[in-house]
Structures are given as C-alpha cells and as structure tokens.
Amino acid sequence: MITAILFCIVAALFVHFIVLHYGKYGRIMNLIPGPRVMPLLGNLYDLHVPSSEIWKFMRQLGNRYYPIYRLWSFTVPLVYIRHPDDVETILGNPKSIQKSEMYDLLMPWFGTGLLTSGGSKWKVRRKILTPAFHFNVLQQFIDIIIEESERMTNLLKNEGGAVVKNLMPFYSEHTLNVICETAMGTSLKDKGRFQHKYRKAVYDMGKVIVYRLIRPWVHSHNIFKFFPQGWHQSRLLKILHGFTDEIIAERKDYHEKTSGKYLTGFNDDPSLKDNSDDVGIRKRRLAMLDLLIAAHRNNQIDDKGIREEVDTFMFEGHDTTAVSLCFTTMLLAEHKEIQAKAREEVKAALEQAGGKITMATLQNVPYLERCIKESLRLYPSVPFISRTPEMDVRLSNKLVPTETVVNVLIVDVHRDPNYWPNPEVYDPDRFLPENMKGRHPYAYVPFSAGPRNCIGQRFAMLELKTTLLFLLNDFYFEPVDYLRDMDIDVDLVIRPTRPIRTRFVPIESK
Template sequence: MAVGADAGVGTGAEVPALAGVPLLGSLLDLKADSLGTYLRAQHRHGDVVRVSAGPPGLRADLYCVFSAEGAQQVLASEAANFRKDNHFYEEVRKSFGNGLLTAQDEDYLRQRRLVQPLFTRRRVDGYAGAVAAETSAVVASWADAPGGVVDVSGQMMHLALRAVARILFGTDVETTAGVVARCFPVITDYVLARGYSPANIPRTWPTPGNRRAAAAMEELYGACDQIIERRRRDGTEAAGEDLLTLLAAARSSDDREFDADELRDQVLIFLLAGHETTATSLCFALHLLARHPEQQDLARAEISRVLGDRTPEAADLDRLPFLGRVVKEAMRLYPAAPVIGRKSVAATRIGGYAVPAGADVILAPWVTHRHPAYWPDPDRFDPGRFTPEAEAGRPRYAWFPFGGGPRACIGQHFSMLESVLALAIILRAHAFEAVDTEIPVSAGITLRTEGPARCRIRPLL
C-alpha cells in the first residue's frame, strides 16, 4: 500500500470544485483552453481543485494538484499509488506503442534496465557532434529566408527531428525524418481527439479519421520495422554506433533483449519525446531572447567568451551556465509537458484534501511553474531564477519539466545538451528580433504552438 493510503485518508477535507455549466461541467472550457482553465482553478480555489467535465454518465472528475509538495507526493514519495492508467495514456499507448513513456510495472522496469546504460552522461555526450552538425545545417539554410524572417517554431521542430533521427538511425536519417514529419502530425492529432473525448468509436470502424490514422501508423511502423530488420540482419559492425543499433544489442542481467515489436515501440517513443520536447524548449528560448535583447546580448557574450570560433562540444554544457539558465527559464514558462496525468490506486490525502481511489489526478507544470509562492512576478522572463543559490531556495518540485521520481525522463541530459549547444551555434550566427510577440499555445501530447513564432534575423558571421 502506498504511503498515506491508509484507512484514515477519508477524513481529509472535501476538494473544492471549479464551477462549470449545467450538464457539461467544465468540458467546453477545457476543450477551448485547458491551460487557462487550470490556471483559473488554482487562482480561485488553491492547490487542490476538482474539475468536472462531460455529460452525466460520461462525466470525469479531475483532481488537479498544483503545489510543488503535491507534485512531489504524486511523482516521488507516493509514486506507487499513482499509475499511468488513464484514458489519455491508453490512447498514446495504442498509437505509439508500449515504450518507456507508457509501459508500467515489470514491463517498465525491464525496459528501463535495458535502456538506462545507453543514456549515461558519457554516452549522451557522444551525440554532441550530431547536434552541432544538424544545427549548423539549419543555420546555413537561413541565408535564403524570405525577408530575413524565420518561424522558429517550425525551424526548431525540423532541427530537433533531424537531430534525434540522426542519433537514432544514423545513415538512415534521410528516409526516416521524412516519414516522421509526414506521419507524426496525423497520429498525434488522432490521439488528442480520442484522448480528450469522453467516448470514442472503435478504431476498427472505417471512418475517415480512423483510416487516415491507420495509414499513417502503417507507414511509420513499416519504416521503423525495415530499419530494425536490417540492423538485426547486418549486425552492429555494419551499422555503426547509432542508438537503434545499441538498443538492438542491449541485454538485461537475465540475458533478455528487446524483440522487434518492443524495439519499434522504444524507437517511436524516443522519436515522440525526443524531438517535440526539445523543439519546444528551443523555440521558446529563442522567442524569449528575441523579446529581451539585453538577455540575448548576455547570452551571446558568454558564447563568444567560451567558444570563440570553435564548434561547441559536450564539455561546454557546464561552461555556458547563463545559456543553461535561459533554457531552464524557457522550460519554466513553456514546459514541453504542460500537463501530467495519473490515476490513484488507493485513497490518499494531498495537501489535506481527500483524493479517492481510482481518481484521475492532474499535475500541471504550466501552473506550478507560475505559482506565486515559488516564483515572484511569475510571468516575467528572468534567467536569474536559476542561479544555484536561487534553485537551492525553492522546493524541489517547483520546477519539474522532466517529471520526477522513479519515472523521471531518461533523456534529461540529452535535452539540456542539445538545447544549450544548438542555442550557442544559433545565437553566434544571428541576432533575433521578435515579429510575433505573443505565441498562443495549447496542451497536446506536448505543448503546441497555435500559429507561427516568427523572428527577424540579422546575420552576425
């Protein structure tokens, strides 16, 4: 039984509820602006709020937890009591496979044991060259930008996809990047539509939406399966040291390996989590620096002082602390995973409130990262919030863009490495001025921009 999940938890206070409309509760508000709805819930009712959504008979009660202490309880101290059993994760699992993001129990533990050695700092640092090469190629392409304006949202998505595909697939990057760019939007939109709907028709019914998603999944799965089969057939010496080859060769202590389907599931999850999340961080780091030229100048001065004219390498991550703080502040204001869902196994108390067994529990980094108890003037962009002294003065889970606890993101170091090195190359080559000063966003599987994030660029080299 989880810590706190004892017979007395029912004595906790009743969770305050966000007012909705008759019949549908807050369903329309969540569909129109879920992030704004969660912010409003915290502002009105505090750190534990119940949000009801859907018609009678299909209504869902979401127990929203907004405090750092509550996030730590759900993700770490009582992690065993909060599982990825909710409806949304099931839709992700059915489309992107049962990889590290969605697996549970022994499946998850076995996968983590197999994958963990491939994400040590030393191993990840070896990918710095691929990040630098792909970033330099993107920067070079901006010489032809119409009117000197680039959409950093689309450009960073392209960069992050190219980088993770190159690291995963090595020489097969050209084929796979195109397939992923074509198929992922179709599949993610399908997952979102089903994941946020209180009821869905079977996936097997031949509706236009089902057929589009099935075709995209077939193409994506087929491309991955062909490469996996070729890796297994040709062996590691022919393929080199890309991540897929290492995954195919991974063995656990009981001498088990991934079968072909499990290997594809890991690849799909790495593609999903490894490019959309970093792309979001890079996009908003550039957008925020474009709106704050004084901070951009400080970042560029550090880059010039540390790098001069040389290509950045992994060791430079620790030599560029201000740029690291810029990335962290961008992740605070625009966390790539703005909402995290769990389902409680047993009744418990969070912040003094009773949370029943089987409850859908929502954590919202989007809200916690703006909580005035931890972040004075929370909407202001200020990289100084992430000096070592400032970080030491806040609760551990006031900032958790990578989740936390036993299921913390395995790719944290890679994300920071890629973001800092890519920004160093980009900012050394160009100055940025924001064209779009406000970027509407929404919560998808990851944070999504609703429209362009255009910047006017000025070459510096």
C-alpha cells in the first residue's frame, strides 16, 4: 500500500516535471542558458554542498553563462543577472518593487516590514520612516556615533600595546550599540550578555534561513515547524523578538512618562538636543522608533507593525555595517600605502577642525569615503537582491515571464571587467569624479537602487566614516588573516566562514 502511494506520488511529480519543462513557460525559461537540469530535482543536487561551495558555484556560473543564467530549484526557475542594463530594468522599474518568494523565509522574523513587504503597505511604511533619515536628524545622531566610536577606540587602547581582534564580533557589538541608541533611542551599555545573545541569534537565524532556502520541501512554514531546524528557529525567534520587545517597551514607557510631548519635530532644528531632566528621565534625541510610536498613536500602524520595522532595522542597521567595517579594515591592513594616505587625510581633517569631529569633519575626508566605497564594491554587505517583476521583461535579450524570480548578483555586477578594469584590485581612485564619469549608474549598487534603495545608506556611510576615522587616527592596521585565504559563507550578508583577525597597533608605540 505504502509502496503504491509512493509510486503514485513520484509518477505525479514526474508528469508535473514533463508538463512544466515542455510546456510554454518551461520552454521559455529553458531558452535562458544554465547547467543541466536533473529530472524532478532540477539543479538542487548542485546546491547541496557546504555553504562556502555554493558561493563559489554561483560565481562560476555567473562567469560561464555571462550575463544571464537560470537554475531550477525543484519546480521553480530562478534567473540570475549581473549586467547593469538588466539590473536597471529590474531595480529601476517602479513596477518591479515586489520582493521574490525567497523573502517569505524571513517573515517569521521580520513579518511584512520594509524589507519584505510590497505594494501599498511598503509605500506607507516607507513614507512613515523616511523622516528618520532626514539630514537634520542625522546631525543629531552624529554625537552618539562619535561617542560610541570613541568608547570602542578607548577599549582598544586600554588593552595596552598591539591588540589582535576577531573583527566580526568586535565591530558587531559597536554597530549594535549605535543602532539601538540612535534609531531606537535605547542604550545597551551594561547589557553585554543581553546583547551577545541577540547577536548570536542573528548569526544562527541566518544559517536556518539558508538551510531552508536550498530545500524547497521546507519552504512552507506549516511543514517546517515540525522539523528539528524548525524547533531551533522557534527558540531563536524568542530571543530575537524578546530583544526588540524590550527595546520597544522601554521607549514606549519613556513617552508615557513624558505624555508623548517629544513625539514631534523630526525635521526641526537641534533644539531637540536638549538634555534636560524630565520626570527623572534624560530627554533623548528623537529616534526612528519614535516615528513608529507616533504613527501608532495616529492609527497608521499597529503594535505588530512596530515590531516588524524594529526587527528589520535592528538587523539591517547593525549586521551589514559591521560586515563593511570588517572588510574595509582588512583591505586597509593589506594595502599599507592606501592606509597611510587615508590616515594622513584623517589627521589633516582633524587638525583643520581643531581636533573636534563634526558633520563638517566627516565631509572633509573624501579619500576615506572612496576607500569605503571601493570596499563595498569588492565586498557588498548584501551580495544579492531578489525580485519578481510584475510584467514580462527582456533581460539580455531573453524573455523572462511575469512573476519569475530574478536575482541580482551584486558581487558579480561589481566585479564585471567590462565596467571595472582589473576588478579584483583594491583601488579607491575608481571613485574619483573623473573616473566615475560615464560609468553605468547601475554598475555599482551596494545599497540597491531605484525605488527600493536602502533608506539608511547615508546613516551607514556616516557610521563607517566615523568609526574608521577614530581607528586610523590612533592605530595602524596590520593583517593577521588575509582575504586571499578566506572563504565566503552563503548568508543574509556576505560573511566569512571563519574568524578574520586584524592587529591594531597604537601609533605612539611605533
């Protein structure tokens, strides 16, 4: 009986495979080049390797089938693109803002927040949150970023002499402190264990999501919850949501005690910097979370919606920035002349500002900014973006039917030798104005592009420049581990498979 049932299931799947691949849709999709497809499984066999091997496999396919290829994940075709014209067609089109079904795997964590939502809901949330990243608000945040960067630098100094650091946890603690105090209005000082549990849960959750991504049979949330990894996900979600629930509760309590009088004025001037005491609580600067609380009071968003956005920004606002700091530090450590030039510029900017770091000081380090941009070219924090176009599109002269999953391989877009000569070479001067002239606007998309570009990209650049400015002023960077020896893990962000370390040497000791 069981054998007969299994035979019927396999037979039905095989018939489905034949109809799918030899029907109109399948014939169109198979006109796009790609590796050989196995019956029923598609290309799943190729993906069932260690995560670092998946990364290498995808990059090899990108070069072999340039500029477009397709894979079949069981019965679902996936199209991969890297040509800037195709990237513009997908990311630049206001009718292609719908994220693909891949993002459904993020919903237990993020719900339908700004990262995962589409249509009118995404537009409403974007409108609510945009003022949080207005220039005037960023000016208020800079003091917190400076304070946290100085604290981090002093911790290194206090260890005495040259210090070797595992960069990811070192920077992740720093960036999580920054996003909590700026965007959430909550300090994590003296909450080390609380913070460590959250950061570890973020890392483990990324592994769970990748596990599901390459196993279509556990894409269904109702099925996955019965698997051991599903139980593990439930435990992780308790930690992740518990962390953000506590942050939201603390900020709501603050506004209850101050009768909500500090929930306005996001685009006002820095009168908001008032540090006066009110009902025993230090008045904090307005934060992104305050916009959500204000919208909640105006019935624009519910409690679940607040947590969706806080979960989204807690992850996106700390992990991606920490990754960028890791790779920029390692690149500077391996390129002494570039590091020396950046340090010389930092010291000149600080001398000109009388040692005081302000927004103007940060705008006076263009070479350091070019170093960061070039690092993001080689190692974009988010290596790919996925969309489902709402209409048929032509990509590299191949028809891609509506609602097909299209993945933009950012890391390969950024290393295309047709747009980036000697693409593997670290050269910040690629971003000199004269060298950028005439470059395709979609050949460089570390913060995405078009209508769904990253809402926090100016905030991220401010934090990256401030952190590196402090470190370069006080330390030499020396490599312990080298990028050439590093394997990349498939994850929500571009993450090394093992710890990557750099030595920080106090300048006065040399």
